[in-house]
Amino acid sequence: MNILILGGGGREHALAWAISQNPKCDRLFCAPGNAGIAEIAECVRIDPEDSADVIAFAGEHAIDFVVIGPEAPLAAGVADELRDAGYLTFGPSKAAAQVEASKAFTKELCDAAGAPTAAYARFTDAAPAKEYIAAQGAPIVIKADGLAAGKGVTVAMDEATALTAIDDCFSGAFGAAGAEVVIEEFMDGEEVSLFVLTDGTAMLPLASAQDHKRAFDGDEGPNTGGMGAYSPAPVLTQELLDQAMSRIVAPCLAELRDRSTPFSGVLYAGLMIQNGQARLVEYNARFGDPECQLLMARMGAQALDLLIATAEGNLAEAKVAWADDHAITVVLAARGYPGSYAKGEDIGLPDLTGQPLVQIFHAGTKDVEGQLVSNGGRVLAVTARGDTLRAARDLAYSVVERIDWPGGFYRTDIGWRAL
Structure with a gap:
């Protein structure tokens, strides 16, 4: 298959890394991509929100499958345009993506579905x-x-x-x-991320993860897009997972079906857990970032099969083979993020040859005449797997400490709740 990924962040690098390992993947493109993605896919200068350009490129390069990574193209209706043009596409319609594009829409959806929320x-x-x-x-x-x-x-x-x-x-x-x-x-408790693949009817929950939103150690400082995460999250027990699926996810998906706007893609449910009860904090219409890095690291090549099954409407027959392992990701961000920060700073990465359990996923990076430079707020995500969370954490931080980037910063306590 010729596959096109839309997006250019750490989430898309993780998706490209997993997809490229599947033998079904013949040729892989990413628009616009980044310096890390360029090592495993052909990066193309296309605005992922411009459906006309995306469709034209898909036609010129015989694209068989399109994976939409970020929320903006979904909210712009790019998935609808691609499907109307006959392309197999992973990602919800514009109408269904309102679960992320409008907070008010999601609150009203929860009211209609009877799903517990704030x-x-x-x-x-x-x-x-x-x-x-x-x-x-x-x-x-x-x-x-x-x-x-x-x-x-x-x-x-x-x-x-x-x-x-x-x-x-x-x-x-x-x-x-x-x-x-x-x-x-304000909801007190412990927050956890639940990702559910759905083809509009069937539902397949993926592994849980817990994100660290605050910029600094001890959950201090301003909210960010995420400074690190780990998977699985012990707080989401099987009992709580069943509760979240039956009381929150399933009723909301049923309500969307009843409105003739079924959701096909990955539904990200941010949950608040308190006193053995789960309530919805928010929905997103795509994989989280940096949680996607964890899921792809743990799923590997089978991720492509699951994305195709979702897009084709065959998810009821799909299963995930999870290894009995743990994963952690540590984000390196530009000093000053989430406020103002510098770009164009040189970055030196360590050689990871012979270390298959750790990957450095790029988010805001750029190649300038062969030199890797920073090009965003969140720049890198060092993701490691291990038999235990502690082993994964130790491996991830051992690599983080070898990255030569004076202008970057990171949290040193990712995974503290579980550890």
Whole structure:
């Protein structure tokens, strides 16, 4: 098969790494890709949100299968256009991808499906939003309704922070994403990521993972797109997994089917666990980043078979062969992230020959005349597997410490909850 991956981050590098190992993969393209992806796929200068260009490229290169990595092309309807043009595509329709593209849509979906989630209210003006905050008090959660590249959520521990977040949203800090705001009850507990493949009818839960959102050790500092993660997450027991599937995921997917907008792809359910009960924090319409790096490292080549089964509607017959192992990923980010940061800094990577249990997945990197340089906020994700989480962690950090990049930083405590 000739396969095209849309996207250019760490998630897409992990997908490309796993897919390239499957004998079904003859030729692999990625648009736009990055310096790491370029080592295993042909990177092409195409905007993944421009469906016309994507379809034209697919026709010129006899593409058999398209995998959409990030949320923006899904929200733009690229999956719909590809399927209408006759291309087998992994990723939900624009209508189904609203579970991520609109926080208000997901809250209403949960209401209709009876899925447990935080109490909320939605606003299109600052004044009533601020009045609601004054009445509710803090802690409280402020969310820009639309896609904000992971930066539109504020967990406000005091009212002043909450009011500032409201001003940020309605002053245009997040563009059109902040034109409407969802204010939620603060949920205490332990958060975990559940990924479920679904072809619109059948459901196949994948391994759990736990992400570390805060920038600094001890879960301090601002929220980020994710500074590291590990899998599996002990907090998601089999009992809680069954509960989440039956009370949250299955009813919401059924509601989408009833609306004639079935979800086909991977549904990422962020769950809050407290007192033996799971509630939904958010849905995403794609693999998480950096959780995808963990899942691909543990699944390997079989990932492609599962993605194809999902896209073809044959997921009911599919199974995952999980090794009895653990995986951890440590993100290296540019100093200053998630605020302002420098680009174009030289990076030196260690030689990993003979170390099959560890991979360095690239996110924000670029090749400039043969020199690897930084080109984003989150730049690298060192991902390692081991018989135990501690073994995986020790291996990952041993590689992190060998990376020559003075301008980068990373957390030293990834996996602390489980360890």
